Structures are given as C-alpha cells and as structure tokens.
Amino acid sequence: GNSVTQMEGPVTLSEEAFLTINCTYTATGYPSLFWYVQYPGEGLQLLLKATKADDKGSNKGFEATYRKETTSFHLEKGSVQVSDSAVYFCALLGNDMRFGAGTRLTVKP
C-alpha cells in the first residue's frame, strides 16, 4: 500500500538557519503530495501541495518539489523564524490519504 516516511525529529534550529525536512513516499500511480503544519494547540493546516511530477509547491517561504525519480517531497526554507516552530506532516493522496509521522521543529531565537 501507499506510505509516507519522514525524517524523525525533533529538529532544533537557530533563527535564520536553513531548514530541510526529508519526506519520501511509496505509491502506485501518480499521487498528490502535501505538507501540513500543526502549530501548538491547533489543527493541521495545509502548507503547500504538488499534484504532479516536477511541480514545486510554495507558501510562506517554504518550498517542496515533487521528485518522481527519487520519490521524494522534501520541505525546505531558507531562513526559519521562531514562529515556524510547529509539527510538520508530509502527506500523500492516492486511493486514500496517508500521513507521515510528523517532524517537530523548534526554532530558537
């Protein structure tokens, strides 16, 4: 079946550092890929998405590129802020929705 694997956290960075959270997937067909973010005490919010190979999703300075050849959808941000501290979920939509385990990011001033 389809599955999503994320790098394990927690990840702790200093403000303005470069962020990468790795995500790889296993799926049949051509799934859509998503990153969701969960701020403390809140529900999941869609951060960005890509629906086909080589698409780049971007939002709030975050980017992720749908790489079919490496079955990856890594999340990147060039300069993180304290307000980016949250749990990030990679997700795949094929026949159903599959979420990764989540990666907790803490950004320190």
Next chain:
Amino acid sequence: DTAVSQTPKYLVTQMGNDKSIKCEQNLGHDTMYWYKQDSKKFLKIMFSYNNKELIINETVPNRFSPKSPDKAHLNLHINSLELGDSAVYFCASSQTTGRIGPEQFFGPGTRLTVL
C-alpha cells in the same frame, strides 16, 4: 468565520462512560473525516462520510460510531471509553471528486482524556 469547528475542545471523562464529539463544517464540502492523533503525533484516519454514506472504516473498534445528520455535520460517538482512547481527535472535510478529496481542512481538535 470558522471553516471546520469541533466541540468540545477538551473532554475529560471516566472509563466506561459514553461520550460524543461534534463537528461542523461551513465550507459546503461533501466529505467529512475523523482522525485520531496519539501522543506520538501519529495521525490515523478513522472514518469518512460522503453524502451520508460511510466510505472508509479503518477497522476501529465498534465502540466508535460516526453519525452524520447532514453533510455539514459528522459527530463521533464513543461507547464504553477505555484508557487507550485518550488522544486528540481531529475532524476534517474536503470536496471530493473521488474516494478522497484533494485537500482536507482540519478542525482544531478535541483532546480526550480517559481517567
């Protein structure tokens, strides 16, 4: 305006009790979902409803039963609560063209604690 709302936000109860969590969406979506998030942040789908029809049941215990009075509401009833039911439960909705919609909107979650 709140897109997907859940009540209550917090629920603390004793083992063996029966409780309900309510969910409402004002997005006009035709599919609603319930997810369970455990203490390690694993997110698992429990149910989804499309046009009042259950289309996914991820083999959750039959103590859990979704009830959808209309397509804007999907309530979760839990009978005979157990300690292991303690988790955060998220409602979500989407407009689906197939079995699962492309983008799901989540509610703020209900933290259930069973004592």
